[in-house]
Amino acid sequence: MEAAVGVVGGGPAGAALAIELARLGVPVLVITSPRPRRRFEGLSDRTVALLQRQGFAHACATLGEAGERQAHWNGVASRHNREYLVERSAFDRALCDDLRAQGITVLTSEVRSLQWQQNHWHITCGAQVVRVGFVVEARGRAAPAGQTRLRGPASLAVARFYHGPTTTDATAVIPFADGWAWLGRAQDGRRMVQFTVDADSVPGAGHQALTSLHQRLCADVPEVAEWVPDGVQADGPAVARACDTYLRDDLAGAAFLRVGDAACGYDPLSGQGVFLALAGALSAAAVVRTCVERPQDGALARQFYSDRLLGAFAEKTALGVAFYQQEQRWADRPFWQRRREVLPVPVPTVAGLQRVRRPVLADGWITEQEVLLTPRHPLGVWRVEDVPVPALLDHVRQSGASLGDYAARHQLALPQVERAALWLQQVGALAS
Ligand SMILES: Cc1cc2nc3c(=O)[nH]c(=O)nc-3n(C[C@H](O)[C@H](O)[C@H](O)COP(=O)(O)OP(=O)(O)OC[C@H]3O[C@@H](n4cnc5c(N)ncnc54)[C@H](O)[C@@H]3O)c2cc1C
Known part of the structure; x- marks a missing residue:
């Protein structure tokens, strides 16, 4: 079997x-093995909206109703957010159904090795x-x-x-002295109690050691009793998963390209891992397409x-640290x-406004264009509201001509051009 691109791992990122590569017309196949264990996670509204927009109808059908997300951070109880409870084994199977429904070949098999020989990858599964010809590594933390x-x-x-008995969908985040607990319960009575702790505080990897640790932590965190009341039975032993933050x-x-957790993993406290895996993979499609079909621009795409x-990783990990710092009780x-x-994280810093050439995403390809760098936008901004801002800046500076003139000449709506000009004022490129 052959294809231009092989994606190994069919979780959210793969x-x-x-799907995005297939839309861009690049022949792709996916090789994935079923997730070995059931597990609950929580998905935010924006994650579900993105899944719907990308046509993951089967995957969305595995989700229940959005439930209340309780948090008890720094002693303050909040119930502002909602979260969709997702059982990842069923969800990942449904992602594969969505791929097949869109005409993409999915092989259900465990990838055992990847070897580069005679200008091709040989994937043994x-x-x-x-x-x-090209491999996308999307096996998550197992990569x-x-x-x-x-x-x-x-x-x-x-x-x-x-x-236990049927209930309503809900999740909760509860910090305690040596970690934090995530509690999830589904309408049909299934519940999951998960403790995130330092790896060196876990006595051993065997089921017995993990189950005793879990029982002790349940006793240490009184709120757990509300989620696992009398009549609720344990269903199997406790299991452990690594959940470090890392950047490969x-x-x-x-x-070759890594996407999702195969590239970087986030602390699950963010609750945004699936969103970040999806969003990162969508922008990676143009990168893969450029590497495969315009190899002369491959370095630019990479x-x-x-x-x-790196920019997203720096931003999200800094936000995560700020959130941990807000919890003062066990500092x-x-x-x-x-x-x-x-x-x-090694990210560039920019002192003032600069104009340089940088790779940008344009019409499904990575190409090089003039962009504006600002202290807040160190990777550069090419377009605002679909208006190329360096060109708009030239127009206004050189000819002093009106925005209406620019809009008419480039067949753009005037409010669009006005918003781009406002952005130029805000970053100090144009006088206000
Ligand atoms: C403890 C924990 C809790 C989390 N909670 C949340 C949460 O509540 N909300 C949230 O949004 N995110 C959460 N995350 C993060 C989320 O799970 C990941 O960020 C997201 O699933 C990454 O997607 P992915 O496609 O990169 O990898 P994965 O979802 O891991 O997908 C990888 C796929 O590759 C397959 N695979 C693995 N090895 C092979 C192989 N050898 N051959 C073939 N296929 C293979 C797997 O079966 C899987 O289908 C949590 C993570 C952890 C560790």
Whole structure:
């Protein structure tokens, strides 16, 4: 079997990338193995909106009603947000159904090795070998790690399922002295209690050790009793998953790209892992297409990808640290102290306004264009409201001509051009 692009791993990142590549006309196939264990996660409204926009109808059909998301951060109880509870084994199977419904070939098989031979990747999965020109690594945290550039504190999520009477969908985040708990319950009575703790506080990886630790943590966090009241039964032993924050080093090569958790992993406290995996993979599609169909622009595409990924990683990890810092009650405990450090992500800084050429995403390709760099936009801004801002700046500065004139000449709506001009004023490029 052959294709231009092989995506290994069919979670949110691999599935989103495959759908977008197929839309861009690039032949793609996905090889994925079923998720070995059930697990609950929470999806925000914007994650579900993005899934719907991308046509993941089967995956969305596995979600229940949005439930209340309670938080007890720094002693303040809040119930402002809502979250969709998702059981990831069923959800990931449905992602594959969505891919097939859109005509994409999905092989359900475990990828055992990737080998580069005679200008092609040879992907060994089950009894077959699939030949592709470009590999997208999307096996999440299970992807071979390669070199890791940055890593946060080693963390484990220790979770156990329960079953009880029917209830309403809801989730909660509850911090405690040595970590935080995430509690989820579904209408049909399934519940999950998950504790995120320092990896070095976990006595062993066996089911017995994990289950005893889980029982002790349940006793330490009184709020858990409300979620697992009498009549609710444990359903299987406790299991653990690594949930460190990390950034891999080998993000992209001439015929290789990492997406989603295979590229970088976030602390699950953000609750945005699936959104970030989807959004990152969607912008990666143009990068893969450029590498495959315009290899002369491959280096540009890889630069675009790693600049964007590092920028997003710096922003999200700094936000995560700020959130940990807000919880003051156990500031002297190792778990909370270790998460107050911002990771030193190498992102560019810009002192003033500059005009340079940079890779940008345009019509499904990565190309080079003039952009404006500002201290708040160190990666550069090419267009605002679809108006190329360097060109608009020239127009206003050189000819002093009106915005209406520019709009008419380029067949743009005047309010669009006015908003782009306002942005130029806000960054100090135009006098107000
Ligand atoms: C403890 C924990 C809790 C989390 N909670 C949340 C949450 O509440 N909300 C949220 O938005 N995010 C959460 N996340 C993050 C979220 O799970 C990930 O960010 C997201 O799933 C990443 O998507 P992905 O497609 O990159 O990887 P994955 O979702 O991991 O998908 C990888 C796919 O590759 C497949 N695969 C793996 N190995 C192979 C192989 N050898 N061959 C073939 N296929 C393979 C897997 O079966 C899977 O289908 C949590 C993460 C952790 C660790």
